Amino acid sequence: xxxxxxxAEYLDLDVDSERWHCHSCGQDVGDARDNYKKGLxxxxxxxxxxxxxxxxxxxxxxxxxxxxxxxxxxxxGCGRQVETEYLPPGHPITHxxxxxxxxxxxxxxxGELRIDEHGKLEVAT
Amino acid sequence: xxxxSLEEKLAALKVSEPTAYERSCLDAVSxxxxxxxxxxxxxxxDEGYEVFMRSSxxxxxxxxxxxxxxxxxxxxxxxxxxxxxxxxxIPPIVIKYILKNFQENPGIAxxxxxxxxxxxxxxxxxxxxxxxMPVFFEGELVAWTAALSHTTETGACEPGGMPVSAKSRFDExxxxxxxxIGHDHVLRHDVIEMFAxxxxxxxxxxxxxxxxxxxxxxRVRVRLLEMFAREGKDxxxxxxxxxxxxxxxxxxxxxxxxxxxxxxxxxxxxSAGTEHGLMRNCFMTMTKKDDTLHLDFTGTSPENGSxxxxxxxxxxxxxxNYIYEYVxxxxxxxSATFQPIDFxxxxxxxxxxxxxxxxxxxxxxxxxxxxxxxxxxxxxxxxTTEWRQVTASLGNGGNASVLAGVSQWGMPFADMLAxxxxxxxxxxxxxxxxxNAYGFPWCAFGRAxxxxxxxxxxxxxxxxxxxxxxxxxxxxxxxGVGTAQLWVTHHVPYVVFMSIADNSIVQTPxxxxxxxxxxxxxxxxxxxxxxxxxxxxxxxxxxxxxxxxAGKYGGQIVxxxxxxxxxxxMSDQVITLGISTGGAGYGDPLDRDPQAVEKDVTDGxxxxxxxxxxxxxxxxxxxxxxxxxxTTAFRREALAERKARGKTxxxxxxxxxxxxxxxxxxxxYGSWPDAAVVNPLMRM
Ligand SMILES: [Zn+2]
Numbered sequence: 001x002x003x004x005x006x007x008a009e010y011l012d013l014d015v016d017s018e019r020w021h022c023h024s025c026g027q028d029v030g031d032a033r034d035n036y037k038k039g040l041x042x043x044x045x046x047x048x049x050x051x052x053x054x055x056x057x058x059x060x061x062x063x064x065x066x067x068x069x070x071x072x073x074x075x076x077g078c079g080r081q082v083e084t085e086y087l088p089p090g091h092p093i094t095h096x097x098x099x100x101x102x103x104x105x106x107x108x109x110x111g112e113l114r115i116d117e118h119g120k121l122e123v124a125t
Numbered sequence: 126x127x128x129x130s131l132e133e134k135l136a137a138l139k140v141s142e143p144t145a146y147e148r149s150c151l152d153a154v155s156x157x158x159x160x161x162x163x164x165x166x167x168x169x170x171d172e173g174y175e176v177f178m179r180s181s182x183x184x185x186x187x188x189x190x191x192x193x194x195x196x197x198x199x200x201x202x203x204x205x206x207x208x209x210x211x212x213x214x215i216p217p218i219v220i221k222y223i224l225k226n227f228q229e230n231p232g233i234a235x236x237x238x239x240x241x242x243x244x245x246x247x248x249x250x251x252x253x254x255x256x257x258m259p260v261f262f263e264g265e266l267v268a269w270t271a272a273l274s275h276t277t278e279t280g281a282c283e284p285g286g287m288p289v290s291a292k293s294r295f296d297e298x299x300x301x302x303x304x305x306i307g308h309d310h311v312l313r314h315d316v317i318e319m320f321a322x323x324x325x326x327x328x329x330x331x332x333x334x335x336x337x338x339x340x341x342x343x344r345v346r347v348r349l350l351e352m353f354a355r356e357g358k359d360x361x362x363x364x365x366x367x368x369x370x371x372x373x374x375x376x377x378x379x380x381x382x383x384x385x386x387x388x389x390x391x392x393x394x395x396s397a398g399t400e401h402g403l404m405r406n407c408f409m410t411m412t413k414k415d416d417t418l419h420l421d422f423t424g425t426s427p428e429n430g431s432x433x434x435x436x437x438x439x440x441x442x443x444x445x446n447y448i449y450e451y452v453x454x455x456x457x458x459x460s461a462t463f464q465p466i467d468f469x470x471x472x473x474x475x476x477x478x479x480x481x482x483x484x485x486x487x488x489x490x491x492x493x494x495x496x497x498x499x500x501x502x503x504x505x506x507x508x509t510t511e512w513r514q515v516t517a518s519l520g521n522g523g524n525a526s527v528l529a530g531v532s533q534w535g536m537p538f539a540d541m542l543a544x545x546x547x548x549x550x551x552x553x554x555x556x557x558x559x560x561n562a563y564g565f566p567w568c569a570f571g572r573a574x575x576x577x578x579x580x581x582x583x584x585x586x587x588x589x590x591x592x593x594x595x596x597x598x599x600x601x602x603x604x605g606v607g608t609a610q611l612w613v614t615h616h617v618p619y620v621v622f623m624s625i626a627d628n629s630i631v632q633t634p635x636x637x638x639x640x641x642x643x644x645x646x647x648x649x650x651x652x653x654x655x656x657x658x659x660x661x662x663x664x665x666x667x668x669x670x671x672x673x674x675a676g677k678y679g680g681q682i683v684x685x686x687x688x689x690x691x692x693x694x695m696s697d698q699v700i701t702l703g704i705s706t707g708g709a710g711y712g713d714p715l716d717r718d719p720q721a722v723e724k725d726v727t728d729g730x731x732x733x734x735x736x737x738x739x740x741x742x743x744x745x746x747x748x749x750x751x752x753x754x755x756t757t758a759f760r761r762e763a764l765a766e767r768k769a770r771g772k773t774x775x776x777x778x779x780x781x782x783x784x785x786x787x788x789x790x791x792x793x794y795g796s797w798p799d800a801a802v803v804n805p806l807m808r809m
Contacts, residue, residue: 005384005508006507006508006512007384007507007508008504008507008508008638009507009555009601009637009638009639009711009712010638010639010712010713013508037774038774039774040771040774041767041768041771041772041773042771042772042773042774042777043767043770043771043772044777044781049738050599050641050739051595051641051644051645052734054674055647055649055674055682055684056684057647057682057684058684059629059630059645059647059648059684059685059686060645060647060684061644061645061646061647062644062645063630063631063632063644063645064395064630064631064645066786066787066790067393067395067403067630067631067786067790068393068631070641072639072767072771073639074767074768074771076768076771078764079763079764079765079766079767079768080639080713080715080716080764081639081713081714081715081767082638082639082713083638083639084636084639084640084641085635086393086631086632086635086636086642087391087393088393088403088785088786088798089781089784089785089786090781090782090783090784090785090786090798091391091798092798094389094390094391095389096388096389096390096500096501096504097386097388097504098386098387098388098389099384099385099386100384100385100386100387100414103384103385103386103414104384104385107385113382116510119508120508120509120510120512121382121383121384121508121509121510122382122509122510123378123381123382
């Protein structure tokens with residue numbers, strides 16, 4: 001059984017090779033010690049394309065596109081929307097998940113943690 | 126002055142060292158007796174919670190936006206019944222402060238009633254008030270009890286206790302440091318008079334809620350004494366300490382299974398009181414190591430000159446909302462569950478402001494922290510067997526409206542409309558949609574009042590209440606939708622209306638794993654609407670949000686920010702449209718089951734526009750049902766289009782990193798993009 005953890009809805013972490021993979025299509029999306037978003041495709045949208053204005057005026061139910069944008073992150077293999085982030089224009093993309101691989105490997109090897117048949121971590125009892 | 130420093134506050138959240146006597150009592154609690162003892166504490170607190178709701182007067186008190194708690198002699202929280210988890214972990218700051226400063230003068234005695242509502246000394250914001258009683262058994266201090274709730278009047282510069290125009294704490298009305306307001310089991314009459322004076326706009330709710338807190342704390346005290354008498358001091362002392370030990374072990378065990386690492390979330394907001402501007406209202410760096418969490422808020426925007434600031438313990442209170450709902454839901458509400466969690470707050474940020482800051486809208490300032498914790502914990506936890514507990518952020522809009530004036534019963538009043546805040550949408554869950562109109566993110570168990578109750582208590586009519594389509598964030602699993610409710614002044618010449626919120630320009634919660642967040646909330650009212658026609662349509666059930674926005678009842682829509690300063694609204698005029706936010710979405714909307722999309726359209730939870738444009742579902746025009754083949758083909762195309770238009774990281778940054786929001790909206794932000802303090806803030 002591969003040493004793989006299903007770490008996010010659309011992300012698997014291959015512990016041995018230290019690579020991120022798309023959970024839907026298996027596409028390699030990069031070094032698991034780096035930000036997985038670097039291995040995805042990025043598209044910027046006006047938030048009004050998802051949240052359309054419903055009335056006229058300054059406050060319309062749609063976020064103000066000068067203040068905030070939607071960044072969509074796609075799997076280059078299957079096109080799944082792996083992540084989205086609402087950011088002001090130019091704001092750095094968040095490095096949201098930085099798993100300590102050394103600690104993880106140590107705890108798995110020591111039998112403190114184990115990976116179940118669904119790719120989920122649990123404390124070994 | 127001796128208000129506690131940040132270090133003292135954080136230290137007070139930690140469980141005290143057990144005394145030699147407490148250690149010796151642990152053996153008095155055998156298995157079996159322990160479980161029965163724990164249940165007895167819960168029963169006592171549940172009784173207190175019931176007493177509290179029945180004896181409160183303000184809408185939020187009646188709705189159960191409150192908590193009842195018991196503590197050991199040192200002031201560690203042992204268990205509580207809620208209501209709201211907002212006040213779950215912070216009352217020990219106040220009790221430990223009283224123990225440290227007031228032992229000699231005025232002294233701590235049997236029958237004392239202590240009280241505070243000052244966030245500088247450990248509260249959330251000054252509408253949130255706590256009555257605390259020491260418990261003496263055979264002449265010795267053995268425990269403490271407390272009852273906390275939110276009262277919607279503090280004598281501030283605007284009605285309702287949460288003034289959006291306050292510039293410093295000196296605009297916020299009554300702020301009482303911990304003080305003794307009763308002795309010998311009697312509440313002092315001069316103190317009640319002081320509350321009545323500060324509560325002039327709404328005297329009955331202020332003084333009745335005050336008495337409700339005291340009587341609730343006392344009921345728990347009486348029941349605890351019965352328990353001491355029946356089970357013995359050794360047993361109850363040992364029980365309390367064992368509860369703390371077991372709660373801590375339970376919390377540490379839960380955290381241990383999450384992968385060690387660093388998890389981050391950045392959230393944004395659009396206003397500080399009446400001033401509009403972009404703020405990074407939370408930058409959370411959550412470091413998880415072994416069985417501990419470290420939460421660092423460095424990178425959060427600077428404090429501002431409005432009431433949208435929160436003292437650090439108030440932020441921790443907000444985190445408790447999420448943590449007890451989703452992480453420690455099966456553990457006691459206890460100081461010990463927070464023992465493995467440490468905090469770091471940057472000085473002079475909006476989450477750690479100067480002592481003179483206005484913080485009466487702390488609940489607005491802390492929405493970023495509430496949203497970020499859901500996101501960071503969700504990311505840390507999804508890879509574990511606890512993945513079913515992962516959700517996208519709750520709405521966290523807190524669109525709170527206040528009405529004040531003289532009611533149809535001739536009574537002065539100032540009250541918050543509990544319906545809107547108590548009907549937000551839940552964040553989408555990792556295995557299903559968020560619950561529609563699930564409740565209040567600040568108080569999971571708060572109840573939305575019936576329309577009949579609202580119309581009886583307040584001088585208004587409510588022509589319609591409904592689920593609000595497209596208010597839940599889209600995704601594989603959809604955020605629960607919020608509600609829309611219309612309010613019309615009735616029975617009285619006028620009411621004073623104000624509203625507290627942000628989220629009219631940008632939304633704070635980030636979605637999770639490829640979903641979208643909820644849309645923004647404008648502050649809407651209507652001028653020149655045909656009210657009799659509107660009421661007729663309400664009776665017939667044809668009145669709804671869409672027909673109102675389409676102008677079917679004439680007049681003009683007035684659109685402002687949801688936060689609005691106090692203003693009069695004359696009789697038989699639209700006060701406002703109360704709207705509550707939906708929850709954030711989870712997962713790629715193209716992964717949503719097309720049948721679920723069809724059902725959402727049928728149920729009025731999403732629009733046809735969203736079904737087509739966000740969920741990429743195709744319908745058979747003749748039957749109105751999903752066309753599975755056309756949908757599959759359309760979605761395949763949409764996936765291919767994404768791959769064609771998406772840019773690589775480097776390509777994307779060529780343009781992106783050169784950009785910046787307009788300079789004129791960055792006045793509240795701090796330095797760009799790090800949100801560090803640029804200029805010290807001057808308050809009068
Ligand atoms: Zn893929």
